[in-house]
Amino acid sequence: xxxxxxxxxxxxxxxxxxxxxxxxxxxxxxxxxxxxxxxxxxxxxxxxxxxxxxxxxxxxxxxxxxxxxxxxxxxxxxxxxxxxxxxxxxxxxxxxxxxxxxxxxxxxxxxxxxxxxxxxxxxxxxxxxxxxxxxxxxxxxxxxxxxxxxxxxxxxxxxxxxxxxxxxxxxxxxxxxxxxxxxxxxxxxxxxxxxxxxxxxxxxxxxxxxxxxxxxxxxxxxxxxxxxxxxxxxxxxxxxxxxxxxxxxxxxxxxxxxxxxxxxxxxxxxxxxxxxxxxxxxxxxxxxxxxxxxxxxxxxxxxxxxxxxxxxxxxxxxxxxxxxxxxxxxxxxxxxxxxxxxxxxxxxxxxxxxxxxxxxxxxxxxxxxxxxxxxxxxxxxxxxxxxxxxxxxxxxxxxxxxxxxxxxxxxxxxxxxxxxxxxxxxxxxxxxxxxxxxxxxxxxxxxxxxxxxxxxxxxxxxxxxxx
Numbered sequence: 001x002x003x004x005x006x007x008x009x010x011x012x013x014x015x016x017x018x019x020x021x022x023x024x025x026x027x028x029x030x031x032x033x034x035x036x037x038x039x040x041x042x043x044x045x046x047x048x049x050x051x052x053x054x055x056x057x058x059x060x061x062x063x064x065x066x067x068x069x070x071x072x073x074x075x076x077x078x079x080x081x082x083x084x085x086x087x088x089x090x091x092x093x094x095x096x097x098x099x100x101x102x103x104x105x106x107x108x109x110x111x112x113x114x115x116x117x118x119x120x121x122x123x124x125x126x127x128x129x130x131x132x133x134x135x136x137x138x139x140x141x142x143x144x145x146x147x148x149x150x151x152x153x154x155x156x157x158x159x160x161x162x163x164x165x166x167x168x169x170x171x172x173x174x175x176x177x178x179x180x181x182x183x184x185x186x187x188x189x190x191x192x193x194x195x196x197x198x199x200x201x202x203x204x205x206x207x208x209x210x211x212x213x214x215x216x217x218x219x220x221x222x223x224x225x226x227x228x229x230x231x232x233x234x235x236x237x238x239x240x241x242x243x244x245x246x247x248x249x250x251x252x253x254x255x256x257x258x259x260x261x262x263x264x265x266x267x268x269x270x271x272x273x274x275x276x277x278x279x280x281x282x283x284x285x286x287x288x289x290x291x292x293x294x295x296x297x298x299x300x301x302x303x304x305x306x307x308x309x310x311x312x313x314x315x316x317x318x319x320x321x322x323x324x325x326x327x328x329x330x331x332x333x334x335x336x337x338x339x340x341x342x343x344x345x346x347x348x349x350x351x352x353x354x355x356x357x358x359x360x361x362x363x364x365x366x367x368x369x370x371x372x373x374x375x376x377x378x379x380x381x382x383x384x385x386x387x388x389x390x391x392x393x394x395x396x397x398x399x400x401x402x403x404x405x406x407x408x409x410x411x412x413x414x415x416x417x418x419x420x421x422x423x424x425x426x427x428x429x430x431x432x433x434x435x436x437x438x439x440x441x442x443x444x445x446x447x448x449x450x451x452x453x454x455x456x457x458x459x460x461x462x463x464x465x466x467x
Contacts, residue, residue, distance in 0.1 A: 124153035166386035178259035179446035181251035191466035199234035218258035222248035227428030262432035300380035332414035334373025394430030
């Protein structure tokens with residue numbers, strides 16, 4: 001938890017942006033895995049954490065702007081809880097720790113909201129993403145769960161996005177801590193990459209590293225020799241010599257700030273010539289984005305410049321043809337890059353995505369594309385100092401997509417399908433890092449950078465094996 005004044009300041013900034021009304025922030029509850037007494041790991045709602053700081057389940061934060069009063073609703077634990085789980089601070093102590101001086105039992109929230117509704121006051125809430133929260137809001141506000149996303153306060157969404165998008169020095173420091181853990185995870189995966197182990201084994205080791213350092217993974221590990229599958233979760237298959245291992249993984253600190261990196265390395269510890277050619281293109285695209293990113297530049301424009309460079313390079317390999325600009329405008333490059341260049345990072349690995357990507361990554365100036373590939377770009381808006389985004393270009397050879405486009409002659413004027421077909425068992429390559437937008441430009445986060453330049457990877461793998 002940050003210091004008390006951090007949360008006081010955040011709530012005050014939110015009140016200044018909103019002006020009036022009642023803001024309600026339900027925290028997350030325990031989530032049963034396979035029975036009422038066996039829970040998944042508890043993860044608090046990120047926006048609740050941002051403004052109210054407390055991890056405990058069964059809490060609701062409320063800000064009454066018009067009466068300049070802030071509340072924490074919740075029940076103190078009883079003796080049975082203490083016997084089984086130990087003693088924790090009561091609700092009033094939790095409230096005091098984040099600068100709130102008004103607490104009420106959980107069931108009093110209904111009386112509070114009912115009185116506000118009878119008085120014709122405006123209740124602002126964010127779009128819920130958990131079913132128990134949807135049921136709670138239905139009981140509280142009478143809005144059916146299917147209608148809650150549309151009924152959520154756009155004004156509140158935009159205010160929260162504005163505040164959470166720009167990271168403070170303390171937040172940047174916390175994400176750097178996540179990156180330090182991510183470094184240990186990824187270098188372990190690089191050392192382990194060999195035909196002697198399974199994808200699951202590597203995934204288990206790197207998740208254990210996060211856990212052993214008091215953290216957890218920021219999303220389920222993607223560890224696979226089938227890098228052409230965007231979310232290729234680990235299997236029990238042993239790694240195969242000659243193939244590439246793609247590891248997309250990150251850590252989440254105990255303050256709930258995340259890292260997200262991807263590395264692609266040769267299982268045989270040295271790249272083949274064909275792998276070098278494709279890897280070099282992705283490496284160049286990664287560094288091009290770093291060089292272009294700075295305040296005032298649209299991330300959409302950075303994405304498109306990366307696509308142009310990728311297209312030019314693939315033309316040199318004989319995989320693409322024709323006019324580069326026409327090919328990119330037609331979306332021909334999306335056969336190889338069907339996702340966007342990156343997304344916002346913070347307390348969520350895809351930061352604030354539950355609030356609606358159209359509000360997080362876009363604005364009145366630029367809206368999402370409907371074109372295949374580019375439509376998966378989660379971030380298009382102008383960059384600002386203090387933003388943290390991922391830089392994650394990739395090149396993938398997806399047999400089913402290649403076959404579909406070839407059958408339908410999709411972008412045939414820009415694609416050499418016969419040459420592409422020779423890569424159908426290649427897999428995929430992605431390089432991903434977390435990037436802070438600075439006043440001058442950008443910098444990769446992490447005091448130690450996970451090896452990603454081609455020669456660095458081969459040198460690292462020649463000197464290190466996991467013991």
